[in-house]
Amino acid sequence: MQLVHFEVFLAVVRERSFAGAAKSLWVSPSRVTERMQQLERELGVTLVDRSTRDLTPTQAGRALIPRAEIIVQEFELVRALFPDxxxxxxxxxxxxxxxxxxxxxxxxxxxxxxxxxxxxxxxxxxxxxxxxxxxxxxxxFTWDVPPAPLLSIPVLIETMAVVVPATARFAALDVIRPQDLAGLRMASTIDPQTMPVPGLRSYLDHLPHVDIVNAAVANATYLLVSGGKHCSFVGEASTDHHSLSSTTRRNVLIKSLAEPKPRLTSYLVWxxxxxxxxxxxxxxxxxxxxxxxxxxx
Known part of the structure; x- marks a missing residue:
């Protein structure tokens, strides 16, 4: 399988049709059909349900989407880092x-x-x-004052909150204390021990297990939290959750942390x-x- 197979698959999911995917990729519909059949044959599964007018991903297709996004986005990232x-x-x-x-x-x-x-x-x-x-x-834009010779200025100071599963246990709490997170795993795009937020230390002590997710996949931490076994830290005023699917949004809660609330500073670095x-x-x-x-x- 090649990168193009994943690009075609994601286009079909996005456009909900082979014709729409072909138009967005500037190729013929027959080429899209061919690439999809090749990918399904190699994986040994059906990735889209063809029984309805609007194509929808099967269970296997839904499982492949975030992984295909990582593959495509990582390739685009490498290409951007080494341009002409x-x-x-x-x-x-x-x-x-x-x-x-x-x-x-x-x-x-x-x-x-x-x-x-x-x-x-x-x-x-x-x-x-x-x-x-x-x-x-x-x-x-980073969370650390950078080492020399890099220069920086602070651009954003955020009060932190926590994203937790939408269970009765967490819904009943107005404020989350460190011990309330015991038993959950942490979802993060970086090693949380490197986060320069002293006030988070007491929370991290109750979260010994961390699952690192790819930073290139939008809202990946929210998706893990929606599964019921993870939590993740975000800015209290963050609106990132507005772009979640309705299902994912129903399955997560954003809760305030106990005083004194941890604060995270982001810096412009050059x-x-x-x-x-x-x-x-x-x-x-x-x-x-x-x-x-x-x-x-």
Whole structure:
């Protein structure tokens, strides 16, 4: 199987038809049908139910969707990190930010330097620091004050909350204390022990088991929590859950943490050389004006 098989499968699921998938991929419907049959034959399962007008994924298809998304997104990420140097866009990492904040910020950056010059990469904070230091990323948004020679300014301070399964036990609680999370596993895009939030330590002590999910898959932690065995920490004012399916949304609750509530600071980080780069200096100038003071939530 090849990358194209997963791209076709995801297009069919998204468009709910072979014709729609073909149109979105700029290929013929017969090619889409051929690729789907090849993938199903190789996996030995039926991935979409063809008995209705609108194609829907089977149980096997639903299980494949998040894995196919990881495969496609990881390939796109690698391609973005190693572009043709003559046409290299400005590469910005910003996965760790709340969705509404991230979308608004991305729009502002597109206005500042042009949409065609900007590539936003869904990288976790630790990966961003590694790529900034190696020169593969131009700027990013992380949870740590970066090591020298990287430069930074604080852009966002969030009061933290916790996402828990929508059970009667958690629904009855107004505030979640550390001991209330005992028995759950933690879902996170990074090693929680590296999160620079001192107030979370008492909660993490009750969460010895952690499942790391791919940062490139949108709302992956919410999906794990909806299964009933996990919890995850988010910003108290986060609106990321608004994009969840109705089923997933019904199965999760966002609850306040006990006082004093932990607070997480996000930083804009860049390499000193970026300040002299003609394609980057306008962007940095805009962001510095934008964040004279960090936004607080």
């Amino acid at each position: 140097e003559e046409e290299a866009p400005v590469r910005v990492g910003m996965r760790s930010l709340p969705e509404d904040f991230r979308e608004r910020l991305q729009h502002e950056m597109e206005v500042a330097i042009g949409k065609e010059r900007l590539t936003v990469l869904p990288l976790d904070p630790r990966t961003q620091l590694e790529l900034l230091l190696s020169g593969r990323l131009d700027c990013g 390499r000193p050389s970026a300040e002299e780069a003609p394609e980057l200096s306008p962007l940095l100038a805009h962001l510095r004006r934008r964040f004279v003071r960090p936004e607080e939530r």
